[in-house]
Amino acid sequence: MDAEISLRVDGEAHRLTVDTRTTLLDALRERLGNTSPKKGCDHGQCGACTVLLDGERALTCLALAVAYDGAEVVTADGLAADGELHPVQQAFLDRDAFQCGYCTPGQVCSAVGVLDEVRRGWPSHASPDLTGDPELSHDEVAERMSGNICRCAAYVNIVPAVQQAGGQAS
Amino acid sequence: MKPFAFARPADVAEAVRTVAADPAAVFLAGGTNLVDHLKLGVATPDVVVDVRRLTSREIADTADGGLRMGAAVTNSELAADRRVRERYPVLAQALLAGASGQLRNAATTGGNPLQRTRCVYFSDVTTPCNKREPGSGCSAIGGYTRYHAVLGVPPTPPGPTAPDTCIATHPSDMAVALAALDAQVQVLGPHGERTIPFVELHRLPDGDPSRDTVLEHGDLITAIDLPALPLAVNSQYRKVRDRASYAFALVSVAAALEVADGVVRDVRIALGGVAHKPWRATAAEEALRGAPATEESYRAAAAAELAGAVPQPGIDDGNAFKIPLVGRTLIAVLRDLTPSEA
Numbered sequence: 001m002d003a004e005i006s007l008r009v010d011g012e013a014h015r016l017t018v019d020t021r022t023t024l025l026d027a028l029r030e031r032l033g034n035t036s037p038k039k040g041c042d043h044g045q046c047g048a049c050t051v052l053l054d055g056e057r058a059l060t061c062l063a064l065a066v067a068y069d070g071a072e073v074v075t076a077d078g079l080a081a082d083g084e085l086h087p088v089q090q091a092f093l094d095r096d097a098f099q100c101g102y103c104t105p106g107q108v109c110s111a112v113g114v115l116d117e118v119r120r121g122w123p124s125h126a127s128p129d130l131t132g133d134p135e136l137s138h139d140e141v142a143e144r145m146s147g148n149i150c151r152c153a154a155y156v157n158i159v160p161a162v163q164q165a166g167g168q169a170s
Numbered sequence: 171m172k173p174f175a176f177a178r179p180a181d182v183a184e185a186v187r188t189v190a191a192d193p194a195a196v197f198l199a200g201g202t203n204l205v206d207h208l209k210l211g212v213a214t215p216d217v218v219v220d221v222r223r224l225t226s227r228e229i230a231d232t233a234d235g236g237l238r239m240g241a242a243v244t245n246s247e248l249a250a251d252r253r254v255r256e257r258y259p260v261l262a263q264a265l266l267a268g269a270s271g272q273l274r275n276a277a278t279t280g281g282n283p284l285q286r287t288r289c290v291y292f293s294d295v296t297t298p299c300n301k302r303e304p305g306s307g308c309s310a311i312g313g314y315t316r317y318h319a320v321l322g323v324p325p326t327p328p329g330p331t332a333p334d335t336c337i338a339t340h341p342s343d344m345a346v347a348l349a350a351l352d353a354q355v356q357v358l359g360p361h362g363e364r365t366i367p368f369v370e371l372h373r374l375p376d377g378d379p380s381r382d383t384v385l386e387h388g389d390l391i392t393a394i395d396l397p398a399l400p401l402a403v404n405s406q407y408r409k410v411r412d413r414a415s416y417a418f419a420l421v422s423v424a425a426a427l428e429v430a431d432g433v434v435r436d437v438r439i440a441l442g443g444v445a446h447k448p449w450r451a452t453a454a455e456e457a458l459r460g461a462p463a464t465e466e467s468y469r470a471a472a473a474a475e476l477a478g479a480v481p482q483p484g485i486d487d488g489n490a491f492k493i494p495l496v497g498r499t500l501i502a503v504l505r506d507l508t509p510s511e512a
Contacts, residue, residue, distance in 0.1 A: 001173055001174065001175050001176070003176055019173075020173070020174055020175065020176040020218070021171045021173065021174070021208070023205070042209070043206050043209070044202060044205075044206055044272075044273060047270065047272060050272055056246075056275045057271060057272050057275060058272055058275055058276055059202075059272045059273065059276070061205075062201055062202050062205045062206060062273075062276065063201060063205070063276070064176070064198070064201060064205060064218070066176045066220075067176075067198060067201065067220050067222060069178075110271065110272065113271065113272075113275075114271065117246070117271065120250070121250070122246065122249070122250040123249065123250065123255065123262065123266060124266055124271075125263070125266040125267050125415065127266075130255045130256075130259055130262055130263070131252075131255050131256060142415070143414075143415050144271055145271075146270055146271075146414075146415035146416040147269070147270020147271055147272045147273065147416055148270075
């Protein structure tokens with residue numbers, strides 16, 4: 001069964017008809033040709049499909065496109081403004097925070113979300129104090145990024161990259 | 171995936187009417203569990219009714235000093251709320267121990283307690299499962315029981331082919347904290363509104379493992395209330411799992427403790443990962459009220475709660491390890507919550 005939806009993806013408005021079963025991930029990749037979010041597990045376990053959905057990091061493989069009619073989506077492809085890499089993207093390059101790169105667009109979007117959540121004072125499971133202001137310690141970054149799997153195991157460089165982008169020396 | 175119609179009702183009343191009118195209709199909120207089940211063929215609705223933007227996304231102070239958490243409040247928002255962090259730390263900790271940042275941004279207050287078991291046989295449509303397909307049998311008996319129940323199960327299991335056998339556990343962390351906190355569930359159903367104590371929301375498999383909760387078809391959770399519970403300021407959630415993050419609980423403990431003059435004045439305890447429902451540990455609570463706040467009392471309370479625990483044989487020695495593990499975790503949490511001598 002079909003439904004008509006509109007999406008704003010990386011600043012560009014789209015109107016499209018999708019089967020109700022279409023995930024946001026498939027709509028982005030197969031219908032709009034945006035292959036930045038990757039299909040890893042397709043079951044919400046790996047994080048490769050992470051985008052910023054209405055400003056917050058989200059898994060597009062577990063989102064039905066019809067349920068996000070009118071949403072604003074920013075993929076890793078849309079993070080760079082005016083040819084300048086986003087600070088998280090630059091930090092991933094500076095810190096060599098990837099090997100094969102398949103998980104990287106999801107890692108980058110997730111890290112952008114993490115830095116925003118930390119700025120808003122959201123605690124994590126690794127926060128020593130629920131009511132204090134969180135800091136970007138190694139444990140905090142590792143915990144907050146745990147929804148993004150890297151099978152090359154570039155974690156040892158991903159953590160410093162996120163800390164660098166967050167303005168915390170490591 | 172089986173085709174389905176997608177409904178966007180204008181309000182909660184229309185959503186309830188739409189689902190109530192069709193036995194094959196389901197509510198969709200954050201979708202973190204349902205969308206996966208659509209892909210796996212575990213859920214096969216004809217109509218998916220979107221309620222994500224219909225219920226409240228507010229956390230409001232209530233007249234009695236508690237909080238009303240709208241069903242659409244995300245797990246992230248709830249865990250970040252200052253009032254929750256300061257007055258009900260056990261709930262913030264439970265939420266933050268669950269899933270990943272991305273999933274917590276999507277998962278909702280109303281949806282989280284209604285997620286289904288992560289029993290591997292429930293998710294695998296090629297295996298018999300009484301919860302997924304009533305009467306087909308239970309593949310977990312003698313199988314992979316590491317994440318399965320030890321409490322609320324019969325001392326002698328009726329066997330893998332009995333139609334009501336189920337040793338699945340409820341996977342939610344949040345629900346364990348809500349069970350300990352005496353939360354109340356606000357429900358809008360085809361016959362109007364009602365309130366269900368959170369500890370009565372989930373059920374044991376008794377006779378019908380396909381039903382996780384007492385909700386009837388068409389019942390929609392609109393909000394969950396926390397009572398004013400001063401002792402919850404001194405509360406904690408501890409989760410034991412196979413990896414440090416992003417894994418379901420082997421066992422977990424939610425507890426709140428009030429001690430005065432070395433004596434337990436009041437206590438709330440719920441256990442996770444050990445039963446078909448979040449397990450309110452009433453036997454342990456009764457053993458503790460009025461008892462000295464000592465390690466010895468905590469051991470006795472854990473023993474009282476676990477006296478009826480039944481280990482499940484299975485692959486890799488089954489799950490007998492969970493009984494001492496949850497006992498020790500409970501003792502450790504109570505010890506942590508005990509004020510140091512002045």
